C-alpha cells in the first residue's frame with residue numbers, strides 16, 4: 708500500500724516512514740526538503756499519485772499564534788483538496804490530547820482548526836490525539852521560563868516515547884478510518900513539574916523547576932486532568948526511565 712507521510716522527515720514522521728517500510732509498505736516521506744510543501748501545494752499532486760493513505764505529522768516551523776494558525780489552516784486545506792483529487796481513502800492526522808480543553812493556547816487553537824477542517828471534509832479520517840512526547844520535555848521547559856526559572860503546574864501528565872507514537876500511528880494508518888478520535892498515551896502518570904525536573908537533571912541542565920499553580924501550559928490555564936487522556940486511551944510500552952537510559956546511551 709502507498710502511504711504518504713506529510714512531515715515524514717520530522718521526529719515522528721521519520722520513525723513512522725521506517726516502521727511502514729519495515730512492514731513492506733511504500734511509505735513516502737513528504738516535506739519541503741523532499742520537494743513537497745503543503746503550504747504552497749508544491750509537489751503534492753505528484754507525491755499523492757496512487758496513494759491510499761495520507762498521514763499528516765507535519766508541524767509549523769513558527770509557533771507564534773498567527774503563524775501557527777495560518778500553517779495548520781492553509782496546509783490542511785491544501786492537503787485535503789489534493790487528497791480528494793487523488794482519490795485518497797484515509798486521512799490520518801496527529802494532534803494533541805486535550806486540544807479542546809486548552810483553547811487559550813494559540814497552538815491548540817491551530818490544532819483545533821486543523822481537526823475541524825478534517826472533520827468537515829469528505830475524506831474518511833482518523834485523528835490521533837497523543838499526549839506529550841518524552842522528547843519534548845526539554846522544549847516544554849524552554850517555553851515555560853519566567854525570570855530564568857522554569858514555571859510549571861503540579862498537574863497530572865502521561866507523556867510517551869516518540870517511538871510508541873509512531874507505532875500507534877502505523878496501526879491506525881493500516882486500519883479502517885474511525886471517522887473520530889483515537890487517544891494514545893504513555894504507560895505511567897507523573898506530575899508535569901516533577902518529570903521536567905528529572906529530565907533537566909538528566910541533561911545536567913541547571914535550571915530550577917518551580918511548581919507554580921498559576922503557571923500556564925503553552926499559554927493555557929490547565930487543571931489536574933487537562934493533559935491526561937480518557938480511560939480508552941491506547942497505551943505505549945516505553946517507560947520513562949527506560950527511555951531516559953536509552954536516550955543517554957544514544958547521546959553518548
Ligand SMILES: NC(=O)c1ccc[n+]([C@@H]2O[C@H](COP(=O)([O-])OP(=O)(O)OC[C@H]3O[C@@H](n4cnc5c(N)ncnc54)[C@H](OP(=O)(O)O)[C@@H]3O)[C@@H](O)[C@H]2O)c1
Pocket residue numbers: 713714715716717718719720737738739740741743744745746747764765766767768782801802803804818836837838839840843
Ligand atoms: N511535541 C509533542 O509533545 C506533541 C504531542 C502531541 C502531538 N504532537 C504533534 O505531532 C506532530 C509532529 O511533531 P514532530 O515533533 O514530529 O514535528 P517535527 O519534528 O518538528 O517535524 C515537522 C515536520 O513537518 C515538516 N514541514 C514543515 N513545514 C512543512 C510544509 N510547509 N509542508 C510539508 N511539511 C512541512 C517538516 O519538514 P522539514 O524538515 O523539511 O522542515 C518536518 O518533516 C505535530 O503536528 C504536533 O502537533 C506533538
